[in-house]
Amino acid sequence: MVAFGKKIKERQIQEWQGYYINYKLMKKKVKQYAHQIEVGALERRHVLKDFSRMLDNQIEKIVLFMLEQQGLLASRIAKLGERQNSLQDEPELSKIIELREAYRVVGKDLLKLLLFVEVNAIGLRKILKKFDKRFGYRFANYYVKTRANHPYSQLQQVFKHVGLGAVVGAISRNLADLQDRQGSYLSIYDEPALTLQDPVVDALRAAADRLTYSTNFLNFLAQHALIIQDELPTAADEHVNDQQYHFVSLLLNLANTFLYMVNTYIIVPTADDYSTSLGAAATVCGIVIGAMAVAQVFSSVYFSAWSNKSYFRPLVFSSIVLFLGNAMYALAYDCNSIAVLLIGRLLCGFGSARAVNRRYISDCVPLKIRMQASAGFVSASALGMACGPALAGLLQINFKLYKITLNQDTLPGWIMAVAWLFYLVWLWISFKEPSRQTEENHTPQESNGGSVQSDVLEKGLGQPLLLSTEENELDEDGEDASEEAPEEARGPANSIGSAYRLLTPSVKVQLLIYFMLKYVMEILVSESSVITTYYFGWSTTGVAIFLACLGLTVLPVNVVIGNYISNMFEDRQILLASEFMVCLGILLSFHIVIPYSVPQYVCSGLILFVFAEVLEGVNLSLLSRVMSSRLSRGTFNGGLLSTEAGTIARVIADATITLAGYLGESRLLNVTLLPSLVICISSIIATCWTYNSLF
Numbered sequence: 295m296v297a298f299g300k301k302i303k304e305r306q307i308q309e310w311q312g313y314y315i316n317y318k319l320m321k322k323k324v325k326q327y328a329h330q331i332e333v334g335a336l337e338r339r340h341v342l343k344d345f346s347r348m349l350d351n352q353i354e355k356i357v358l359f360m361l362e363q364q365g366l367l368a369s370r371i372a373k374l375g376e377r378q379n380s381l382q383d384e385p386e387l388s389k390i391i392e393l394r395e396a397y398r399v400v401g402k403d404l405l406k407l408l409l410f411v412e413v414n415a416i417g418l419r420k421i422l423k424k425f426d427k428r429f430g431y432r433f434a435n436y437y438v439k440t441r442a443n444h445p446y447s448q449l450q451q452v453f454k455h456v457g458l459g460a461v462v463g464a465i466s467r468n469l470a471d472l473q474d475r476q477g478s479y480l481s482i483y484d485e486p487a488l489t490l491q492d493p494v495v496d497a498l499r500a501a502a503d504r505l506t507y508s509t510n511f512l513n514f515l516a517q518h519a520l521i522i523q524d525e526l527p528t529a530a531d532e533h534v535n536d537q538q539y540h541f542v543s544l545l546l547n548l549a550n551t552f553l554y555m556v557n558t559y560i561i562v563p564t565a566d567d568y569s570t571s572l573g574a575a576a577t578v579c580g581i582v583i584g585a586m587a588v589a590q591v592f593s594s595v596y597f598s599a600w601s602n603k604s605y606f607r608p609l610v611f612s613s614i615v616l617f618l619g620n621a622m623y624a625l626a627y628d629c630n631s632i633a634v635l636l637i638g639r640l641l642c643g644f645g646s647a648r649a650v651n652r653r654y655i656s657d658c659v660p661l662k663i664r665m666q667a668s669a670g671f672v673s674a675s676a677l678g679m680a681c682g683p684a685l686a687g688l689l690q691i692n693f694k695l696y697k698i699t700l701n702q703d704t705l706p707g708w709i710m711a712v713a714w715l716f717y718l719v720w721l722w723i724s725f726k727e728p729s730r731q732t733e734e735n736h737t738p739q740e741s742n743g744g745s746v747q748s749d750v751l752e753k754g755l756g757q758p759l760l761l762s763t764e765e766n767e768l769d770e771d772g773e774d775a776s777e778e779a780p781e782e783a784r785g786p787a788n789s790i791g792s793a794y795r796l797l798t799p800s801v802k803v804q805l806l807i808y809f810m811l812k813y814v815m816e817i818l819v820s821e822s823s824v825i826t827t828y829y830f831g832w833s834t835t836g837v838a839i840f841l842a843c844l845g846l847t848v849l850p851v852n853v854v855i856g857n858y859i860s861n862m863f864e865d866r867q868i869l870l871a872s873e874f875m876v877c878l879g880i881l882l883s884f885h886i887v888i889p890y891s892v893p894q895y896v897c898s899g900l901i902l903f904v905f906a907e908v909l910e911g912v913n914l915s916l917l918s919r920v921m922s923s924r925l926s927r928g929t930f931n932g933g934l935l936s937t938e939a940g941t942i943a944r945v946i947a948d949a950t951i952t953l954a955g956y957l958g959e960s961r962l963l964n965v966t967l968l969p970s971l972v973i974c975i976s977s978i979i980a981t982c983w984t985y986n987s988l989f
Contacts, residue, residue, distance in 0.1 A: 307406055313359040314410070315352050315417040323348065324421070324428055331429075338429070345425060346437065349418070353441075356414045363407050364461060370400050371464050378468060394472050401465045401494035469494075539660050540726040543605075544667060547651045548674045549720075550609060553713055555678025556685065557616065557642060558586060559819070559845070560706040561623070563686045563837040566823045568703040572632045576824050577955020577962060583820045584948025585636050589643025590941045598649040598934045605658070606727045608650045613718040615645035617711050624707030627699050638707065652933045658728045673849060680845030685709070687838025702834055793930040803977075803984045804917040805939045807873070810977040811906045811913070812940040814876060814970045816947035818883075818899055819844070821966060824951075828959045829890045840896070844903045851907050859908075868912045870981055875905035877974045885963050 327345070330336035374396055381389055426433055561568070565579035600608045619641030626635035651671060659667045689705040700708065797805070822841060826832035832840075859868060879902030882894065917936065947966075954965040 307410065310359070310406075310410060313355060315356060315414045315421070317417045317421060320348065320352070320421045321424065324425055328428055341429070342433065345433075349421075349437065350441075353418070360407065360411065363410075367400060367404055367407070367461055368464075371397075371461070371468070374400070375468065378472070390472055394469060397465055397469050397472070398494045401469075401497075404461055404465065405494075405497055465494075539658065540728070542724045543726050543728075544654070544659060546609070546717075546721055546725050547605075547654045548667075548670050549717060550612065550647055551651050551671055552674040552678040552681075553710070553717060554616075554646060554648065555675050556682040556713075557620070557710050559679055559682030559841065560686050560710060561639075562819060562841060563683055563823055563834045564703050564706065565820075566827065567834065568627070568635065569632070571703060572626065572630060572635060574632050575955055576827075576959065577821075577952055578632070579824060580820055580948040580951030580955070582635060582639055584945050584952075585639035586643035586646075587816075587941050587944040587948065589640045590646040591938060591945065593644045593646045594649045594934055594937050594941065597647050598653065598931065601650045601653040604727065605650055605654050606721075606725050608647055609721055609725065610718065612645040612647035612650070613714050613721060615641050617714040617718065619643075619645060620707045620711035620714065622707075624704040624711065625698075627701070627704045628697065648937060649934055653931075654728075656933075672852075676845065676848035676852075679848065680842050683838045683841035683845065687835045687842070690835060788930065790930055793935060797935075800984050801917065803980045804913055805936065806980055807869070807909065807913045807977045808917070808936060809939045809943040810973045811876065811909050812943035813947045813973055814880060814902060815906050816944040817951065817966050817970055818902055820948055821951050821962065822899075824955075824959060825895070825963055828962075829885075829895070830892055840899075844899070847900070847904055848907055851904055852911055855908055855911055865912050865916050869909065869916065870978070872905045872909035872912065873974065873978045873981060876902055876909060877971070877978065879903075879905060880967055880971045880974055883963070883967055890963075 323345070327336065327341045331338060331341065374393060377389075377393055377396075381393070422433065422437060562583060565582045566576040569578040569582060570576050597608050597612070619638045622634055622638030622641060624638075626632070626638060655664060655667045655671060686702070686706055689702050689709070691705070692699075692701040694700065698704075819841060823832075823834075823837045826837055826840070830836075855868070863871075879898050879900075882898035882901065914936070917932075950966055950969060951962070954962050957965055
């Protein structure tokens, strides 16, 4: 992993060097502004004015050059069109072949221009972020809104690549017309499904896809998955292509995610009944539910490490362990053993392959659909969370099959065991292990001429604009680490300690918020069966319906936040408001004087859960932008850190429920809510301290 300034230099086309954004100069200017403000030599309003003028000049330079090159390409295409028209009456094979090659040359030059746009767009976004970070302003939003919405906007040319799509279309159409279509006179506009097998056209389409701004909702969902990517991927990162991509294997990873979430929550409505039937207290359900999270703390690490070498074998191991764990969970009833029950849940936790699922999407899914795959990961998790309790509510039967008891307590285990067995068979038949030859054999090449540029252009551009993770490799002063640092010193984190040292104060606050929201959600969900039975006498079906309704709010909430709220307010404002609402939900949940009622419990629970979901989405969105891109690869990656923070929170929450149970069920609610309130207030204070620019 090299510094961003060095990446820009490596990606620059030599003959166009003078037209790229001068990132190094602007970074130095930001440092100068900071020093001048510190000594009182410059007022902040003068800084804003001067920096805005500098950005306007840089953008104008980029746009005018881009339009010039676009015009030259259009002129060349027009001349080739005249030659093509002259061949309509007397077609000659040699001239047609020559014309097709000429169009391909224009296509390769267009790829250079698309790469030029990408590098400049990312550079502009990063320097705006650096300015905001250094001075505590929200200047980036102001600058983009005022420039992009202006009728004479030059910024739109960079971020929306206006006009380039028409050039891509012209080359694709003319190459398609020159291809032998066995007597068909239809163009690509008449039949869009017609595909042209041409490497240049494929590269142009891929580049155009990556430069297209995807919808806010998909972006918002994708950031839930916290699949961190580099700003400008290296050649090794770009090896994923359509030939290596296997849709069924991706589907199997998403199915694994869905089944695991069902497995996690299907026992929640009946865990207290199962515990009492084995002679334990109802509040032991905290340990029963939390045992899976305890094991997941360790399984996340070894699955993350295992995914460095294989995806198929970890998924097979996961399926087998989950099959055994669920079978033991179900057999504990007939064995009359709480120990067998807990061992079964521990085995289920040891089968958690979510780290593999995330890693597969990050490494093996093409960039142009990676956001959709990430959104699918989150949607599968949300659907599993809703289906688990709903399925438990349907299993209200009680009979024996030979000597095996099938009732509401054991059926969740048996159903999940059968589901994992079917999944294992499907996995064994259909999964395709991705080739790792490119990763293992790749050696860095020197940028000594057109060969590297040609290789980059043939493979397409790096990532979607405006959606990639912000690289945030900072030294102690908050500036970029030295661009001269050796490659190995800037590689992926190789231990928890080195990963922790890459976390800036703002990242640590985001992880604290993530810990808090997972803690309060686990308290609400895990103790729901005990609380509702004690206060309201709810049956298992009632608890299951309540939990299923909570789970079904996840996707609608994300639609509203992703499509509307995030366009109206800044992420940090939504973050702080959500924390206050979660705090309000906790306060409303306390049983103090008046009799505890169903409306109070349901309304406070909905407020807490819904705003915790909002908080999770916005928090992970911010976290994906401020976490170091050195945590995008390797065993100890950003996804693992967030998973561990959330899992540890769940473990502590479930342990809190069990320990509070010793004080009696009458005190369980208030005793478990008290630490939730303390952690929530602490996260609000930390947020206000870190993001004081909000005030």
